[in-house]
Amino acid sequence: MSGNNSKPHQNDFIREIVKDDLSSGKHTSSVTRFPPEPNGYLHLGHAKSICLNFGIANENIESGSRCHLRFDDTNPSKEENEYVESIKEDVKWLGFDWGEHLYFASDNFDQLYQWACYLIENGNAYVDDLNAEEIREYRGTLTSPGKNSPFRSRSIEENIDLFERMKKGDFNDGEKVLRAKINMSDPNMNLRDPVIYRIMKTHHHRTEDKWVIYPSYDFAHGQCDSIEGITHSICTLEFEQHRPLYEWFINNLPVPCKPRQIEFSKLQPTYTLLSKRKLIEMVNDNYVDGWDDPRMATISGLRRRGYPPEAIKTFCKSIGVTKFSGITDIALLEHTVREHLNECALRKMAVLDPIKLTITNWPEKDHSESMHAVNNPEDINLGKREIPFNGVVYIESDDFMEDPPKKYYRLSPGSEVRLRYSYCIRCHEVIKDDEGNIIEVLCTYDPDTLGKNPEGRKVRAAIHWVPHNESINAEVRLYDRTFTVEDPSTEKDWKDCFNKNALSILTDCKLEPSLISAKVGENFQFERKGYFCLDSKDSTKDKIIFNRTIALRDTWAKINKS
Numbered sequence: 001m002s003g004n005n006s007k008p009h010q011n012d013f014i015r016e017i018v019k020d021d022l023s024s025g026k027h028t029s030s031v032t033r034f035p036p037e038p039n040g041y042l043h044l045g046h047a048k049s050i051c052l053n054f055g056i057a058n059e060n061i062e063s064g065s066r067c068h069l070r071f072d073d074t075n076p077s078k079e080e081n082e083y084v085e086s087i088k089e090d091v092k093w094l095g096f097d098w099g100e101h102l103y104f105a106s107d108n109f110d111q112l113y114q115w116a117c118y119l120i121e122n123g124n125a126y127v128d129d130l131n132a133e134e135i136r137e138y139r140g141t142l143t144s145p146g147k148n149s150p151f152r153s154r155s156i157e158e159n160i161d162l163f164e165r166m167k168k169g170d171f172n173d174g175e176k177v178l179r180a181k182i183n184m185s186d187p188n189m190n191l192r193d194p195v196i197y198r199i200m201k202t203h204h205h206r207t208e209d210k211w212v213i214y215p216s217y218d219f220a221h222g223q224c225d226s227i228e229g230i231t232h233s234i235c236t237l238e239f240e241q242h243r244p245l246y247e248w249f250i251n252n253l254p255v256p257c258k259p260r261q262i263e264f265s266k267l268q269p270t271y272t273l274l275s276k277r278k279l280i281e282m283v284n285d286n287y288v289d290g291w292d293d294p295r296m297a298t299i300s301g302l303r304r305r306g307y308p309p310e311a312i313k314t315f316c317k318s319i320g321v322t323k324f325s326g327i328t329d330i331a332l333l334e335h336t337v338r339e340h341l342n343e344c345a346l347r348k349m350a351v352l353d354p355i356k357l358t359i360t361n362w363p364e365k366d367h368s369e370s371m372h373a374v375n376n377p378e379d380i381n382l383g384k385r386e387i388p389f390n391g392v393v394y395i396e397s398d399d400f401m402e403d404p405p406k407k408y409y410r411l412s413p414g415s416e417v418r419l420r421y422s423y424c425i426r427c428h429e430v431i432k433d434d435e436g437n438i439i440e441v442l443c444t445y446d447p448d449t450l451g452k453n454p455e456g457r458k459v460r461a462a463i464h465w466v467p468h469n470e471s472i473n474a475e476v477r478l479y480d481r482t483f484t485v486e487d488p489s490t491e492k493d494w495k496d497c498f499n500k501n502a503l504s505i506l507t508d509c510k511l512e513p514s515l516i517s518a519k520v521g522e523n524f525q526f527e528r529k530g531y532f533c534l535d536s537k538d539s540t541k542d543k544i545i546f547n548r549t550i551a552l553r554d555t556w557a558k559i560n561k562s
Contacts, residue, residue: 012321014262018056018232022063029064031231032056033103034091035221038071038205039078041291041298042090044312044333045236045267045274051316052264053234054096068228069098072105074220076204084205086291090299094309101228105220106206108227112215113167115223115253116178116197120159124252125196126152127162128179135177138184139192145185146192152181166199169212173199180219182248190245194218222246226255233259236266237325264321269330271481272297273488287498292537294547295482295502305479306523306533306549311340327487337550341523341531346375346382349420349464350526350546351510352476354394356440356468359425362391371421385514389422391445392468394510399463400441402430409461411441418462420527424449464527471510474544477535478504480551511544523549 021027032053036042042050057067069091073079091098105112119125128151130138140146154162166176178197186192196219201212225233233246240263250258266274273279274297282288288295294305302312315336319328368390375382395411404412411417416426429442446454453459485497518524520536524546531549539545 013323014052014232014234014264014321015056015059017260017262018060021231022060027231029066029231030056030060031066031068031229032234033068033070033225033228033230035070035072035224036087037075037078037217038073038080038083038087039075040083040276040280041086041296041300043274043276043279043299044269044272044297044302046090047094047299047312048267048316048319049234049236050091050094050096051313052321054091056232056234058096066101067096067098068101068103068230070103070105070224070228072217072221072224073204073206074105074214074217075200076202076214077200079205081205086300090303093299093303094313103224103228104206105215105224106204108220108224109207109211109215111227112220112223113213115255116215116219117160117163118253119180119196120156120163120178122252123156124181125178126154126159126181127166128152128177128193128195129175130177131174135195139189140184142189148184149179149193152193163197166197166213167211169201171199173201175199178213180248182245188241188244190218190242191248194245218242218245219249222249222259222261223253223255225259226250226257229257230259233261235261235263237263237323238266239263263323265323265325267316267319267328268326268487268489269297269328269333270486271330271483271488273483273494275489278494281494285495287495294477294479297482304536305547306531307337308340308344308523311337314340330481331554334550334554338531338552341525341549343378344376345523345525345531347373347377347527348515348524349373349387349466349512350474350476350515350529350532351394351396351464351466351471352506352526352529353397354466354508354510355397355400355438357393357395357400357425357465358440358442359391359445360428360442361444365390367391373421387421387512387514388467388470390467390469393419393465394468394471395419395441395463395465397438400427400438402438410463411443411461416457416459418449418453418459420462420464422450422465423447424454424457424459466510466512470513472513472516472544474509474511474515474546476506476509476532476546476548478506478548480504509546511546515544518544518546525552528552 018030034050034053054067057065128149130149138147177195179193180196182191184192196216197213200214243261246261291298292300292304294301315333368388370386371389372384373387400411411427413427418424423445425443425445427443430438431440433439480502482502483497484499488494488497491497518534520534524532526532530551532546535545535547
C-alpha cells in the first residue's frame with residue numbers, strides 16, 4: 001500500500017475502532033475497501049471516503065493493513081468501462097494504490113448465485129411475481145406494517161425451479177424477482193422482504209451476456225466484503241438503516257468472515273452538488289462540457305481545473321470524520337487550495353485584457369534588457385527568471401484610466417507607477433481609434449529607477465506587464481462557483497440556481513514568454529490575477545488555453561456580505 005499520506009493523521013471514532021481491534025488482537029491487520037459503483041465519475045464526496053479508507057491502511061501498514069478497490073458492478077444498465085478507468089485514474093491521482101487488490105462484484109456472481117440458492121433451500125428466500133409497484137404497495141409505510149406477498153408461501157422446490165428458470169432467461173424483465181424472507185412487519189423497512197435478485201437482460205461490461213439475473217447492491221455488498229476478508233466496512237450515514245440487513249445476510253449465509261459495518265457522515269459542501277443523478281443531468285443536458293468540466297465537483301473536473309491532490313487531501317483531513325451530518329463551507333477547500341498553491345506555484349505575469357504601452361524615450365528600437373522576476377517569494381530556492389524588456393509592453397486595460405476617480409493609484413495621465421520588476425514610468429499621452437477607444441498609452445521612463453524608488457517621490461502602485469513582441473497569445477477561462485445558492489440540493493430544480501457566469505472565456509490574452517513551456521499538471525500564479533493551469537483537454541500547440549483554478553481572494557464573502 002503506497003501513497004504520500006504517511007504523516008500521522010488526526011484521530012476520529014473510526015480510527016479508534018480500528019486501533020482498538022488491532023491492539024486487542026481481534027484483527028492482526030485491518031482490511032478496508034473503497035467500493036464505487038461504475039455508473040459515473042467520482043466526485044469530491046468520494047475523495048473523503050478514499051482518503052479515509054486508504055488512509056487507515058497507510059497508517060497501519062506495519063501490521064500488513066491494506067485497502068481494496070472494488071467495483072460494485074451489479075447494475076449493468078448504468079455501468080460502463082469508461083467509468084471504471086476514470087475511477088482508477090482518480091484514485092491514483094490522489095496518491096493511493098490498491099496494489100494487487102483490485103476486485104469487482106461481478107467476480108463473485110457464481111458464488112452469490114449459490115448463496116441465493118442456499119437461502120431458498122433454507123426457507124429464507126422466495127420467488128415473487130409481484131411487479132415493482134405492487135411490491136411497494138405491499139411493503140407498507142413507516143407507520144403501518146407491510147403484508148405478505150401471495151407468493152411468499154411457495155414451496156422450496158417451486159422456488160428453486162423458478163429461480164433456475166430466471167437464470168436461464170425464461171422470464172421477461174420485471175416478471176419475477178427473488179426476495180429474502182425476513183419480516184414484513186419489521187419497523188426497519190429494509191427488512192421487509194427485500195429484493196435480492198432481479199431479471200435484467202442487459203449486456204454487462206465484464207461478464208457480457210452470461211447472466212440475465214443480477215444481485216441487488218444490498219445482497220452483493222456484504223458478501224463481497226466477506227469474500228475479500230474486509231475487517232471494517234466503512235460507508236456513509238445513509239447506510240445505517242441498511243446495517244441490520246447487511247448483518248442478516250452475513251448471519252444467514254456460510255460466509256468466510258463477518259465484517260463490521262461502520263457509518264460516517266458524508267461530505268456536503270456549500271455551493272456544490274454531489275448527487276450523481278444530478279451530475280449526470282448536468283452532463284446530459286449540456287450544462288457542462290462532460291464529466292471533467294472544471295465546473296463539475298468531480299475529481300477529474302477538479303484536476304482539470306488545477307486543484308492539487310495534496311490540497312484535496314488536506315481538506316479531507318481538516319473536516320474530520322464524524323457521525324453528525326452538516327454542511328461544510330466550500331470556502332475551506334478554496335482556502336486550502338490557495339494556501340498550498342501560494343507555497344508551490346511559480347509566479348508568472350499575464351495580461352488578460354491587454355492594452356499597448358510604449359515608452360517614447362526608450363534608447364533605441366532594438367535595445368533590449370532582461371528583467372529579473374522572482375519565481376516564488378515563498379521559496380527563494382526556486383530562483384528567478386528573465387523577462388525581455390524593450391520599451392513596448394502590454395498592460396491590463398483596467399490598470400489605466402484617462403479620467404480616474406480619487407484614490408485611483410494606478411496609471412493615468414501625469415501619474416507615475418512602476419512596471420513590476422522594471423522601471424518607473426509616467427503617462428504623457430493617449431492614442432485612440434476612430435471610435436474613441438484607447439488603443440495605446442505613451443509613457444516616459446526614468447532609467448535610474450530599476451529596482452528602486454526615486455528619492456523624494458512616492459510611487460504608490462506597481463502594475464504587471466508582458467513584453468509586446470515576445471508575448472504568447474492564449475485563451476483564458478475564468479471559473480467561479482457553479483451554483484448561486486449555498487445549498488443547491490434544497491432547490492426544486494438545480495437549473496434555477498446554476499451560475500451562468502461560472503465560466504467566462506477571454507480571448508487574445510497575452511502571457512509572458514516562459515509560459516510557452518508550461519505542462520499539464522503544473523500550477524502558476526498569474527500575478528494579481530489568481531492561480532491558473534494549462535487546460536488538459538482543449539489546449540494544443542496552436543491554441544494555448546489556461547484555466548483559472550481559483551482567484552487570489554474569496555470574492556464570494558464580499559458578495560454575500562453585500
